[in-house]
Amino acid sequence: xxxxxxxxxxxxxxxxxxxxxxxxxxxxxxxxxxxxxxxxxxxxxxxxxxxxxxxxxxxxxxxxxxxxxxxxxxxxxxxxxxxxxxxxxxxxxxxxxxxxxxxxxxxxxxxxxxxxxxxxxxxxxxxxxxxxxxxxxxxxxxxxxxxxxxxxxxxxxxxxxxxxxxxxxxxxxxxxxxxxxxxxxxxxxxxxxxxxxxxxxxxxxxxxxxxxxxxxxxxxxxxxxxxxxxxxxxxxxxxxxxx
Amino acid sequence: xxxxxxxxxxxxxxxxxxxxxxxxxxxxxxxxxxxxxxxxxxxxxxxxxxxxxxxxxxxxxxxxxxxxxxxxxxxxxxxxxxxxxxxxxxxxxxxxxxxxxxxxxxxxxxxxxxxxxxxxxxxxxxxxxxxxxxxxxxxxxxxxxxxxxxxxxxxxxxxxxxxxxxxxxxxxxxxxxxxxxxxxxxxxxxxxxxxxxxxxxxxxxxxxxxxxxxxxxxxxxxxxxxxxxxxxxxxxxxxxxxx
DNA sequence: GAGTGGTCTAGACCACTCA
DNA sequence: GAGTGGTCTAGACCACTCA
Numbered sequence: 001x002x003x004x005x006x007x008x009x010x011x012x013x014x015x016x017x018x019x020x021x022x023x024x025x026x027x028x029x030x031x032x033x034x035x036x037x038x039x040x041x042x043x044x045x046x047x048x049x050x051x052x053x054x055x056x057x058x059x060x061x062x063x064x065x066x067x068x069x070x071x072x073x074x075x076x077x078x079x080x081x082x083x084x085x086x087x088x089x090x091x092x093x094x095x096x097x098x099x100x101x102x103x104x105x106x107x108x109x110x111x112x113x114x115x116x117x118x119x120x121x122x123x124x125x126x127x128x129x130x131x132x133x134x135x136x137x138x139x140x141x142x143x144x145x146x147x148x149x150x151x152x153x154x155x156x157x158x159x160x161x162x163x164x165x166x167x168x169x170x171x172x173x174x175x176x177x178x179x180x181x182x183x184x185x186x187x188x189x190x191x192x193x194x195x196x197x198x199x200x201x202x203x204x205x206x207x208x209x210x211x212x213x214x215x216x217x218x219x220x221x222x223x224x225x226x227x228x229x230x231x232x233x234x235x236x237x238x239x240x241x242x243x
Numbered sequence: 244x245x246x247x248x249x250x251x252x253x254x255x256x257x258x259x260x261x262x263x264x265x266x267x268x269x270x271x272x273x274x275x276x277x278x279x280x281x282x283x284x285x286x287x288x289x290x291x292x293x294x295x296x297x298x299x300x301x302x303x304x305x306x307x308x309x310x311x312x313x314x315x316x317x318x319x320x321x322x323x324x325x326x327x328x329x330x331x332x333x334x335x336x337x338x339x340x341x342x343x344x345x346x347x348x349x350x351x352x353x354x355x356x357x358x359x360x361x362x363x364x365x366x367x368x369x370x371x372x373x374x375x376x377x378x379x380x381x382x383x384x385x386x387x388x389x390x391x392x393x394x395x396x397x398x399x400x401x402x403x404x405x406x407x408x409x410x411x412x413x414x415x416x417x418x419x420x421x422x423x424x425x426x427x428x429x430x431x432x433x434x435x436x437x438x439x440x441x442x443x444x445x446x447x448x449x450x451x452x453x454x455x456x457x458x459x460x461x462x463x464x465x466x467x468x469x470x471x472x473x474x475x476x477x478x479x480x481x482x483x484x485x486x
Numbered sequence: 487g488a489g490t491g492g493t494c495t496a497g498a499c500c501a502c503t504c505a
Numbered sequence: 506g507a508g509t510g511g512t513c514t515a516g517a518c519c520a521c522t523c524a
Contacts, residue, residue, distance in 0.1 A: 011492080011493060011494085012493080012494075013493080013494085034509095037508080037509065037510080038509080038510065039508095039509090039510095047494085047495090048494060048495045048496060048497080049495090049496085049497080050293070050493095050494065050495070050496090050497095051493080051494060051495080053510090053511090054493090054494095056510095067510065067511090068502095068503085068509085068510075069501070069502055069503080069509070069510045069511065070501070070502035070503035070504080070508080070509050070510065070511095071502085071503060071504085071508095071509060071510080072503095072508090072509060072510075073509090073510075183484070183485065184484075184485040185482065185483070185484050185485070186482065186483045186484075186485060187480050187481065187482040187483070188431060188453070188480065188481040188482075188483075189453065189476050189479065189480045189481070190433035190451040190452065190453045190476035191451055191476055192435075192450065192451050206449075207435065208433040208434055208435050208451035208452070208476075209433065209451070210431070210432065210433045210453075233432050233433035233434055233451075234432075236432065237430050237431065237432050238430065238431040238432070239428065239429065239430040239431075240428070240429045240430070240431075240483055241426070241427075241428050242426065242427040242428070242429060254511080254512060254513085255512080255513075256512080256513085277490095280489080280490065280491080281490080281491065282489095282490090282491095290513085290514090291513060291514045291515060291516080292514090292515085292516080293512095293513065293514070293515090293516095294512080294513060294514080296491090296492090297512090297513095299491095310491065310492090311490085311491075311521095311522085312490070312491045312492065312520070312521055312522080313489080313490050313491065313492095313520070313521035313522035313523080314489095314490060314491080314521085314522060314523085315489090315490060315491075315522095316490090316491075
């Protein structure tokens, strides 16, 4: 038997939600671990199962918990597999969504050009990292990316062998730099491809390419990464749901 | 007393949600009007109030209904001020978001080509309406649109003078045809502009243009409009927030 | 004071998981 | 077969709105 603390004027489901959220924040359970069952919680706190379910529903819709029918309710693990297509909207012309392999052409410490400094909210000529990367499907180049990161948080990237890592950068940022990308803004336009990018992408000079600029931020809203990607228009399609 | 149609394998709250969504799509109630009370619905469909609440909860979280404690549950009024930029993501190169003026070049009843029939979920050669429209900023053409609508619901458009209306089609669809656009899927690519579109957009042949395809749906998820817009890449930029 | 949505109970039964 | 979450019932009582 347990008591709900917190403001008695709030509904019981809200108070239970708060109590559970606090215990989760204090690592009472590890990611991937199950919290007590609904019936255990309802007898522990003397609440009906409906009220317990409502509290858990809130935490599920906040992406803090995850239900699995027949098994239990679990603390969510950070989910790279799902965030993958969250931040990857390009698909092949046939509508497929595969993760293209990654080939890092260069990564080096430089000082920030003004556009980059502005995008990342850094002073002019601040220390940044520039990465040039090619994405390939079936060995064919499909995206050419230039990626800019504040050196302060991402120094560790210069010291690891990126060829030993998977094609997705955000899990790498998290594992090696402790930086979590939470949101991003993308903006698209198109251009006739320059000679340099034509060579990278194996397309004729002046053919149309889609240009995507992305600014990625952490949960606090601070800019973490700015990137510009170019892909040949014929191979890719960018999709959005508007609701 | 009323029966839920739809798939008996689905949960009752899901079936009630679908039934209500369909009636809303068919204009059983006007925007701003109240739907029946929870207790009226629970006796009409022989469901407990908990189940009715869950169905309504879904429609509320879809932004279709709006609860007001003590008053009732209401059909949400479409908010054109916000939906305007909700469905209009292009901005000028300088980052401004203006609504371009509209010039309808043609509107006529035709039979659906296969791509259009498929997109709209209609049989091949079904009766549709094709509209060709130019969008202009400061007198300069910025977007060329081809718009396809099922003739059954949009017949009324052929009988009104579109030049007397504002530049936004969705309020017109609602006012004259009773059709409300709720969601849309957009997909983008780019191409080297054809001669026809180059002339419409006043740009050199083969310069890069952004091509946007949009399928707009009503609250029941039925396709209402399919459009393809082309805009010169230099003038416009398409922006998205990913969360 | 009548009528609305909001909270909450104390279950029953089902679908699914796993040993 | 024991245990889990998922659906659903048949209410009671509360907070709020409005004439």
